[in-house]
Amino acid sequence: MADATSRIAAEINFDRQGRQSGYLRAPLSRNTSGWGIVEIPIVVVKNGSGPTILFTGGIHGDEYEGPIALSELARTLDPDKVQGRVIIMPAVNIPAVLNDTRLSPVDNRDMNRCFPGNPKGTFSEMLAHYLDAVILPMVDVSVDLHTAGHSGDSIPSTNMHHVADPAGMARTLAAAEAFGAPYNVVFGGVDEGATLTSSVERRGILSLGTELGGWGRVNIEGVRIARRGVRRIMAHLGITGDMPSDSDPKTRHMQVGDRAHYAFSPYAGTFEPCNLVGQTVRAGDPAGFLHFVEDVDRDPIEVTYKRDGILWMSAGPGRVARGDTVAVVMNDYSAKEE
């Protein structure tokens, strides 16, 4: 078993009252700097007594709405208005954020497939281990802000897994409603065992994620929902005072069922999508057409939806590889199907 001691040093004291801003210092030996470090921004605000909430953004480096909203929260949250502790990490995977890529340029890993991590593993594994072993034991609620990055687009939404304990399920659904995205998606995912969410859930911590846009650009509505949502969920948990009264967002609970709700590209090609996220789609209708522009006589292939529903995610890049997800369809949430 790996040594459980993290190699990452925090210059802040998580138990101190008040606001602290600074960096986690992660060692990164490189050709030009044997004792080099990578600085990961962190703000901790602690006051009185109450739950600890963790906000993370930038686990994937090409997702912008979370880091924008969380940097703002980190700069502006008034410690006197807090009861409990707020840990804000707007750009967790800072090498990937600065590189504008999903994967870390340090080790070419998707950090959100490295949990629970390893303190002596690759850089991404070391970061994942720090979150899992050092941060999460302090945390009651985790809100991890994502988008679909360059790999797709998503209708702004929160998301969560099915929680086995009915009380935990109800608590998570209520937290999603408080966050107030137009949709909340209950789903199992395609490859979820090594995500931050899986680590959070293994520890019995309330876990909420988001998908607030994608396509390699900043989604205006996604930023607005993130800004509002992080404030609203703190109020919901009693960490800050009254719920902001400037809006009363309604959240529609959705779910993604079996694998037939995902459409995968059968070949490499140029993918022409037929729908925008949020649109209603029908089984048998085209999700898009795969074009082979390099092949003068070859007709395009139709990629069809296999389920009725609302389009949660669509393809991002024009060029897709065989096996890429080009559509994810969601349906209204039904507790009976759990």
Ligand code: CA
């Ligand atoms: Ca993501």
